[in-house]
Amino acid sequence: MDSGCTDPDSDLEEFDFTTPLSLEEAIWLMDELMYREVQYSKLVAWHQGYPLSQTLFTSVYVERLLWPEPKTLSDAKFHRDVSGTQADASILTVILEPFCLALIKCCDLVLAMISEQHYYEEEDFATQIFNRPLLSRIPPQEILSNLDSARSRLPKLGLKLPLHDALKARLDVRYFLLNILQNCSTGASTDTISIEEITSLINFVEKTSGLGRSISADAFTLKMQRRLASSVPPRPMIVTQKEAAFVFFKQLVTDATRAFEVLKITCSVDLLVAYQSFMAQDPQPSVYVRALLQSFLTLQDNILGRFTLRQFITQDLQLMVLPNSMLLTEATGTSPALNGEQIQALAQFDYFINRLGPSYLNLFRTFCLNRSRVRRNLCHAALEWDRIQAEAEELDSVVQSSFGEQPQMYSDADEPTFSYSLSSWVYHYKLMQLRGIVQMGFQLSVYAPHEYSSMYWYLSYLSSTHLSHLERISFFVSVDQQKSKGQHEKMQKTLHQLYRHFTWLKATEALAKALHRVLVVVQRHGHLVQPRPSYSSDHLRYELRMRPFQHLSIPEPLPPDVAQQACSLQELSDSTVLEQALLLNQTAKKAWEEVLKENWNSQAVSAGNISATNTSSGAEDQGMAPVVAREWTKEVRNSIKACIGTSIAISALIKGLQGEDVSKGIRGMRISIPQVGDRDRWHPAWAVPKVLS
Structure with a gap:
């Protein structure tokens, strides 16, 4: 178990970083590192679960930069024991070193984003870094500046045109990718980043990948696993195929940039539709993009960076069931004089909103998980929303007595009934989740073909129940519209x-x-x-x-x-x-x-x-x-x-x-x-x- 994947008498020789590196070998190394990085970044989307020990950490170049752990950017060098004047002209230090540093920092930003959001260890993402911090102490801007310096020094080397263009494209792609990930980590807009330009660069990198020539020494070796802090046995190296790597990179850049579209949404109902639609892409966005969308729910301690949780929920309530209610006017500072009973009812409403908040946000987070987990989480959430509905019914009773709501004759009922607006709103979302559970059963092939007829019958039963419920809500909103003056526009929106x-x-x-x-x-x-x-x-x-x-x-x-x-x-x-x-x-x-x-x-x-x-x-x-x-x-x-x-x-x-x-x-x-x-x-x-x- 501790012997590794090598022969018992195999020794762990030190790699000689003073060996000159040709331009073709540099191109090959940059591409190989990128293929392994893609495997690390995309393992969630394809449920492969390969950790860094099988991908990037098999590289002697990555190991050299990460260990001993550098405290500053000047410590992260291939030639730590060589003076700067001796190493300055080396292809290794001018091109490959800044590229590798930027690549490691990209992985650090990916790891930081995913670790802060909802994900499933091993099933979604392997967060183990084996006691190798991914340059977490070094700000991204320093590495971007270092990479930009390498881009500016490249023309001064006097390289032949095909090799010069190939190396420049790889540095440019790495610069743009790190810049995108940095913007995502801070919630900054990516509007200034051209997807077409980056995609064109990635296509050029793919086109020129044939210029690379493999290095003779062991640039990637399983022996590196012996140095990692791990309690698991050695595992084989994993390398993504070239075609899959470039397809993934283009999708990652596109999805991460397009994800910022949701920040322009101004309505909670539309945001849920946007999350569902964005995640419906085929293939599903990578785990990083799904974590990015989750981060927008707490951006700058607000939803989408603009709405408080109370604003977000009350906006939904107003649009769906309460277009003109004193429960919501208090939040805008326009409420009239209230008696003690009404003030107490409003306090209970505030408490209800605070209790509801986490469950409401988790509904959005759920759609950012892998599709199997979406259905599983909806099954758990249905019971949670059932309990919330019971609490909402109790609050509805308090509101009815406090604000003097009059019951109405609805349909063929023998007795008049109240609107129960809050519990109706909760029931609407619960029914929506139940319908999603059934429909995702077909999408995930949970049901056998002979079960399709019964499950479609149950789907129609849930939809009919939901339709009847919406008719009831519409009835009470229409009754309220007849009584309200000057609120016609709000009523019509609802x-x-x-x-x-x-x-x-x-x-x-x-x-x-x-x-x-x-x-x-x-x-x-x-x-x-x-x-x-x-x-x-x-x-x-x-x-x-x-x-x-x-x-x-x-x-x-x-x-x-x-x-x-x-x-x-x-x-x-x-x-x-x-x-x-x-x-x-x-x-x-x-x-x-x-x-x-x-x-x-x-x-x-x-x-x-x-x-x-x-x-x-x-x-x-x-x-x-x-x-x-x-x-x-x-x-x-x-x-x-x-x-x-x-x-x-x-x-x-x-x-x-x-x-x-x-x-x-x-x-x-x-x-x-x-x-x-x-x-x-x-x-x-x-x-x-x-x-x-």
């Missing part, structure tokens, strides 16, 4: 926001119902057959799938027999089920088209202050958040494609059902469900069956 949610949910509900009916007919004719292992049963499988929902107060968990009866559609014939599926699919397509007419943002995207939320959104706002707008539009368009695919499948099934030989019609068809990532899988959450005669 009603429009509810309409946006309603349209999305209607599209989701209709498409889920359509796919449920299609899959029911398919299963009736012998396709997607459920296996019958001796260790499993329908009851156990239902209990497994409903586990995230079983302990919720509302929506109440359904008994297995009730769910089975509702899901099976036993009382309906195949033709009736397919006719319903056709109508529902048409409804879904129209609803998605209606969603597409709206922008992704309900409020204007601006770099201004909180008052900017009073402006209306426009098509020009999408230009200020192109990645979010692109991914949001892509998701909606792919949902429309799923509707078209469902329509084709329904038409094929109807033809098979109406054929002369009914027994061989649908049963004789070839039916398959494309896997996630397949070109025929229009949307990862919509598993549309492919029907071939």
Whole structure:
């Protein structure tokens, strides 16, 4: 275990740093270090989990700069025992040394950013640095200045043009990358950084990688692991392929720069959409970019660097359920004279906001995790929000009595009821998370194909429940609008926001119902057959799938027999089920088209202050958040494609059902469900069956 990956008689010879280094060898070393750096930076996105001991720390050059630990930049030298005049003209000190220092500092900034945010050790990122601090004592600006000095000295060396340009491009890429990471660490804007320029440089580096020539000595060796402080056995070296390395670098630069788009968002509702859309990119942004987005929630001790937690939550409450409430006017300093009971109610409201704050921010952080963890965390958060809803109901009762709210007759209820605005808002977010749990089950291939019909039925059940809840909220907002004077604009904003949610949910509900009916007919004719292992049963499988929902107060968990009866559609014939599926699919397509007419943002995207939320959104706002707008539009368009695919499948099934030989019609068809990532899988959450005669 302690012998390393070398022969027992193998000695650990000191590398001779006085050996002259050719330009071709310098290019090769810079590229090899970059490939290993990419492995370190990108291991979260691909769940590889390789630590530094298998990548950068196998380099004798990196080890030379890091040990003994340098206290200042002047200590971080390859030639620590050689005078400056002897080493000044060396390619090693002029080019490779500043490059390596900048590379190490990049890793230090990456590590610092990720360590401060939510991540999963080993699963997401390996933070072990083996008692080799990554130049953490040296400010990034000193290393940038050192690297800039190397860039200015390069033309004075009189190198041949191809080699000169290749070395300059590598120094430029390293300079820009370190500059981006430094800006990210401070929350400074990256608007002045040109993505196109950096991408062009990276492409040139890739093009000139063939100029490099491998060094004869052991520049990278597993023997370096013997010097590291570690309690684990030696592991083999890992090197990323050249093509993958350059693709990752371009994505990292683009995502890290584009992430600053979210700082222009002025509405909490839009910010959640932006986080979800940004993380929906394929491939998913790296762990560093996901940590960067999390850091914006505490930027300068404020959300997005501008909003306090109270402002952020009350803004959401005002937009969703309380467009005109004395609970929120107190925060703006415009509240009228209050009695003692109302002051006490406001104090309880403040306490509720403080209790709610961490859970509310964690909802945004959750979408910055890897996709498997997003679903798992949503399952845990659902129970937490269920408890918050109970607290909100108690606060609603206090507010009703303190502010004299009058109950209203709603729907076909026998008795008038109160609005319960706070608990309604919490319930809205809880239902949204429950729906996300089910849909991510399809995206992550959690469910077996024979379970798709039942899970789409449950998705439609959750969507219907959510739609009914939004109708209730809209009713009480409309009643309040009739009583309020001079608040018409605020009321209309709330009603429009509810309409946006309603349209999305209607599209989701209709498409889920359509796919449920299609899959029911398919299963009736012998396709997607459920296996019958001796260790499993329908009851156990239902209990497994409903586990995230079983302990919720509302929506109440359904008994297995009730769910089975509702899901099976036993009382309906195949033709009736397919006719319903056709109508529902048409409804879904129209609803998605209606969603597409709206922008992704309900409020204007601006770099201004909180008052900017009073402006209306426009098509020009999408230009200020192109990645979010692109991914949001892509998701909606792919949902429309799923509707078209469902329509084709329904038409094929109807033809098979109406054929002369009914027994061989649908049963004789070839039916398959494309896997996630397949070109025929229009949307990862919509598993549309492919029907071939």
